[in-house]
Amino acid sequence: MYNQISSSLSDFIDNELSLHADQRKALLSKHKLTLTDSLQKGHWTTNLCLVASNLAKKNPRDIALALIPKLENQPEIAKVELAGPGFVNIFLTREAFLNQLDDAHKNPNSFANSSHASNEKIQIEFVSANPTGPLHVGHGRGAAYGDAIGRILQRLGHEVSREYYVNDAGRQIDILACSIFLRRFECFDDDNFPGSAYKGSYILEIAQGIEIDSTLSQAQKDVLMDSLPSDDEEKIDVLIERIKTNYSNSWLLIREHGLDYVIKSIKEDLTEFKVIFDNWFFESSLGELSDKKSEISMALDQVKKDHAYEKNGAVWLESTKFGDDKDRVIIREDGRGTYLSADLAYHRNKLDRGFDTIINVWGSDHHGYIKRIEATIEAMGYRKKQMKVQLVQFANLFENGSKVKMSTRSGNFYTLKQLIDDIGPDASRFYYLSKQADQHLDFDIGVARSNSKDNLYYYVQYAHARICSVEKKYLESGGTLPDQFNNNDFNGCDELLQMALSAQFVIKSAGENLQPHLIVYYLRDISQSFHQFYNSVNILNAQESEQNNIIRSLIVVKSVIASSLKLLGIEPLDSM
RNA sequence: GCGCCUGUAGCUCAGCUGGAUAGAGCAACGGUUUUCUAAACCGUGGGUCAGGAGUUCGAAUCUCUUCAGGCGCGCCA
Structure with a gap:
């Protein structure tokens, strides 16, 4: 229509x-x-x-x-x-109105106005947390968001690929390995453990799980820890250098083992959260700068040709030519690459894979990085419009009104896994998605866990479960589920049906604007309309002539709620 | 200082590619169950959409400005 x-x-x-x-x-x-x-x-x-x-x-x-x-x-x-x-x-006419619903039901993927939308190959890169420890609740928001966007875009007919970019090459991983090494050989007691090292209990767990024959004598430890700088950052860098040089075998073993362990646990957490990636891209696969034929070298060579210069011994990208605030170093004075140089090569790799659009879901503290990467993309000869950056703000976790503290380095933080174990993946996802991604989210686990009426997640699920229950009772009493409306009968559900029709427009808008929270609010609204209807009409005792249209309407509403929930990665409940 | 984001009911927030009386949940108060799941529903109270100016037939929505808050501005990642 x-x-x-x-x-x-x-x-x-x-x-x-x-x-x-x-x-x-x-x-x-x-x-x-x-x-x-x-x-x-x-x-x-x-x-x-x-x-x-x-x-x-x-x-x-x-x-x-x-x-x-x-x-x-x-x-x-x-x-x-x-x-x-x-x-x-x-x-x-009533007939035309009702036909719309049958059409929508028959072709749930055919969208109004879809002739204008071309089906694209879209890549979404999200989570991409450094593999230095378990995912925390902040990462969970990005995970819920990226995955929901993926599901919505797929529903709109696009081909979606989900990717996790693993920063397995930088200093963070050295710190991880160093932390494990120090624990494994018991170099420091708890009070003196370096401030920049990771202290979470998982470090100890990894350390204990590694099979290494050798031990360190007290004399060796003394050499290792002799006259360290007092600054935390410098201290850890010196330790890393000493361990790399003197214990290279153990170092490599620990580094690899630690990385494997952390990545495996991240994958497990995400699987439990029902977020499955199509591809895990390792930064290390871009190769080394020292290798002239590596991908990272080739990418840098490409921009160096026309858009880079040397200054103070470093190589600078002329990113200001493409709208950045200042030029950026891509090769340091000491010859090592920067974070940007790896990212440059990574984006080149992604764009060369033939995606029409790549969507980067980043923590909002990276917003200053957007212009830089856009400039980089243009310097490499691509169009910056091919990339969309969606920022996700951190989620503040509350319990009974007080903020749950989070700090990564200290190792004392609320993990995504804890959250999932606590309130389940579905309620977690629902609340993560209940607000626009780039804005602060206050998430009260007390509320999410509660059976009280302020738990919006259950309000929506309850609507679905109620319809299931009515359907079941209706069938038990000998009714058969109608597969069409009677045009001339009961029209008391029409407002509800009108709202059911709007689902396709909500989903379309959620996809185009990358805003899954629109679906959350839609679910709340249609659930409310249903609950109101439910309380105003005695469905099972309605006249037979009315019941056909009522049951038919409920089937439509149920299917709209269920499919909307599924777009958020949430399984509808049949009973509660 | 520069850049980005935010300011809507007591609280948490929708609505922002301009449109018909500004919405929801919670909190407060008062009701609804011999009947399909009361994790529900109904009713009442509650608003200078931060302030000001502009554009428009029409502004919470767009522009400018002031105020308040958050974040970002490394040869870190």
């Missing part, structure tokens, strides 16, 4: 309004055809006449008077009204 009315409006614009080409274009892009928020305004409404009145310098009412007969001609349209300042409200 949307497409049909929409094309009538386009015909009207082309044939009845004498507009210049640019005016016509403006009108086509600015006018809207939307489902109404209440059936008192009909089923569909358009602001076409209001927008056109500006462009055509005509009274909106006059334009409407010309438009209305064109619409009323159509057999599916019962009535057209001019309302408010110039809205045109379209009332469908």
Whole structure:
């Protein structure tokens, strides 16, 4: 119906309004055809006449008077009204209204207006936490978000690939290995353990799980720990150097073992969270700068040709030429690469894989990095529009009103796994997605865990479970589930059905704007409408003539709730 | 100092590609169960959409500005 009315409006614009080409274009892009928020305004409404009145310098009412007969001609349209300042409200025949639902049900993936949307190959890179420890609740938000976006975009017909970028090459991993080494050979007692090393209990666990024959004598330990710098950062770097040099075999073993262990545990946590990646991309696979044929060397060579220069012994990317605030070092004075140089090669790799769009889900503390990477992409000859960056703010965790403290280095933090064990993956995902990603989220686990009425997650699930229950009872009493509406019968569900129809537009918008929270709010609204309906009508004791349409409506609502929940990675509950 | 984000009911937030009376949950108060799951529903109270100016037929929404808060500005990752 949307497409049909929409094309009538386009015909009207082309044939009845004498507009210049640019005016016509403006009108086509600015006018809207939307489902109404209440059936008192009909089923569909358009602001076409209001927008056109500006462009055509005509009274909106006059334009409407010309438009209305064109619409009323159509057999599916019962009535057209001019309302408010110039809205045109379209009332469908009951049959046409109900047919829309059958159509939506038959083709859940065919979206209104889908002719304009081309199916793209989209890659989403998310989580990508450094493999130096377990995922914490902040990572969980990115995981829930990226995965939901993936599901929504897939539903809209795109081909989606989920990727985790593993920073397995940098200093962070050296610190991880160093921390494990120090624990394994008991170099420090707890009070003197270096401040920059990782102290979580998992470090001890890894250390104890490694099979190494050798031990360190007290004399060896003394040499290792002799006259260390007092600064925490310098201290750890010196330790790393000494261990690498003097205990290279143990070092390599520990480094590899530690990395494997942490990555494995991250994968396990994500699996439990129902987030499955199609690809794990290792930074180390880009190779070394010292290898002239490595991917990272080739990527750097490419930008060095035209967009880089040497200064103070370092190589600088002329990123200011592409909108960055300042130029950036890509090769340090000492010849090592920077974080940006690896990222540059990584983005080149991604774009060369043929994705139409790559979406980077980053922690919002990286927002200053966006211009830099955009500049890098352009310097390599790609279009920066191919990349979208979606920032995810940290989630503050509360319990009974007080903030749960989190600090990574100290090792004392609330992990994603704890959260999942505590309230389950589905409730976690629901609350993670309940607010726009790039804004602060206060997440109260007390509420999420509770059976009380302020738990929105259960409010939605309860709506679904209630419908399942009614259906079951209806079948037990000898009813059969109807597969179509009776056009002339009970219309008490029509408002509910109108809202069910809007699901496809909500999902479309959630996908286009990368905002899964729109679906959360939609779920809340349709659940509320259902609960209201449920309390106002005795379904199982309704007259037989009414029951067909009621049950049919509930089937539609149930399926809309279930499919919306699934887009968020949440399994609908059949009973509670 | 520069850049990005935020400011909507007592609290937590929707609504922001301009549109019809500004919404929801919680909290407060008062109701609803011989009947399908009361984790529900109904009702009442509660708002200068931070302040100001501008654009527009029309602004919570766009522009400018002031105030308040958060974050980012490394040859860190």
